[in-house]
Amino acid sequence: MRTFRCQCGRKLFFGSTRCVACDATVAMCPCCRNVAAMAPQKDGSWKCTAAGCGHVLKMCQNRVDHEVCNRGVEIEEEDQPRCTYCRLNRVIPDLKVPGNLEKWRRLETAKRRVLDGIELIGLPIGTPSQNELLPLWFEFKADDVQPVSTGHANGVITINVKEADSVHREQTRVEFGEPQRTLVGHFRHELGHYYWDLIVKPKLLSEFRDLFGNEEDPTYAEAQQAYYKDGPQPDWQQQFISGYATMHPWEDFAESFAAYLDMTAIVITAQSFPRIEAEVPADDFDKWLQTYREIGVMANEFNRDIGLLDLVPEVFTQPVVEKLRFMASLGHPSKLARPAHVR
Ligand SMILES: [Zn+2]
Ligand SMILES: [Zn+2]
Ligand SMILES: [Zn+2]
Ligand SMILES: [Zn+2]
Known part of the structure; x- marks a missing residue:
């Protein structure tokens, strides 16, 4: 992730909410896309101090109420208490459950980072107001009578809240033999499925099939059953980015999409450091x-x-x-x- 500068000269980070040097209130400005010190205004709004910006903002209501977000909201969006990313939440963790606020905070931190990376590479994010794009929604759910699977269906990305518990995540990582299992990785993978629906299926299906194979043969259900019975193809390193990618062309696409987002994030970070x-x-x-x-x-x-x-x-x-x-x-x-x- 690129780093930013406070008005006092101190480095600010993507997740910063306050400058440790000058104590200024800090937020991510949705207009200039900088994390910057915010100057308080008489009417309770905030002015972005990033060079050349000066937009007037309010703080996302999820920051005001729960300190889980650091994005600002454009003041013109009078009827919108939450930032453009928080508005994509359809289900949030039950905050009456002890520990869930912290888990939600970790989920939002990872989600913001990944969505910022999506915007940096110029991909659209569907919202209900643009009816030509499949709206993107997030549901952060806990196991109930029915266990909750992390996954994507028709624009809805569901993440099991327990993925934000590092002990659970590490156990699962070892169990499935994954080199890494992170919240950021989950968001990137599931967004891969979303962008397959949004862009690949309607516009690039034959190019996709040439590279990844036919997603209709075998069906996803058949492929899944075979994968959980036999595991990944033994020589998967020859053609796939991960063992899981061998399951089905959709998973191959999602794994490759996540790896591409990893790559762009790392190179952008390297560019922002001398x-x-x-x-x-x-x-x-x-x-x-x-x-x-x-x-x-x-x-x-x-x-x-x-x-x-x-x-x-x-x-x-x-x-x-x-x-x-x-x-x-x-x-x-x-x-x-x-x-x-x-x-
Ligand atoms: Zn400062
Ligand atoms: Zn700004
Ligand atoms: Zn927000
Ligand atoms: Zn998947």
Whole structure:
């Protein structure tokens, strides 16, 4: 994800709601598509301070009520309390259940990141007001009498709320032998099914069949049954991005779509960071720490792009810095310690 600048010069991130340096209220502006400091106005509205923008916004009601969103809403949209992404929710988790607010927050964070990536590559998002496009809806549901399957049908993406529980998700990941299983990954995959319905089926069906095969033969139900009986094709790496992609052409398309969104997100992130100069004098502790911080900020953004935990979650306050400096006095990497090939 690209990073942003506050009016005070401090870096802001896609999920920021407040500037840690100047304490400004921060939001994602839907007009200039920047995360920026918002200047409070007398009437309770907010003005975007990003260079060249100045649009007047209100905060999404899901932020006001639950702090699960950081997008603004254009002030002209008087009858719309929620932002364009939150409006796509048809079912949200039951907030009376302990823990569900936090799970919902994680779901919205992943959803915003993925939808932003969708808009960056120029794909349309169907809403009920544009009747030529299949409207996109999200339903975040918990198992009840009937278990809830994460999936897509006719524009409705259902995500089982327990996917936002990292322990459950990790267990399932190991059980199904997946290299990664993240909320961001779920959204990208299910959106692949949505864009198949929206774009591929009506306009690109023969091109799709040439690459992915005929989605009518075998039927999805037959393919699914065979997959759960026999597993993925043994040599799947030759032709598929994942084992699951071998199940049926629709799954192949969704897996490939998700991988493409991963790729664009990572490259966009790399573009928004300057090259890091990692050649640091051996005994310059402050420079080592500064370099580590720079790498950490970038690596964290890469991990967030894919939905993984931050690589460098620590905050280096001055007391912590002094303790690390003490470690450096015990020993620090020297040129001699380096293997010959990197010298
Ligand atoms: Zn600031
Ligand atoms: Zn703006
Ligand atoms: Zn919102
Ligand atoms: Zn699927």
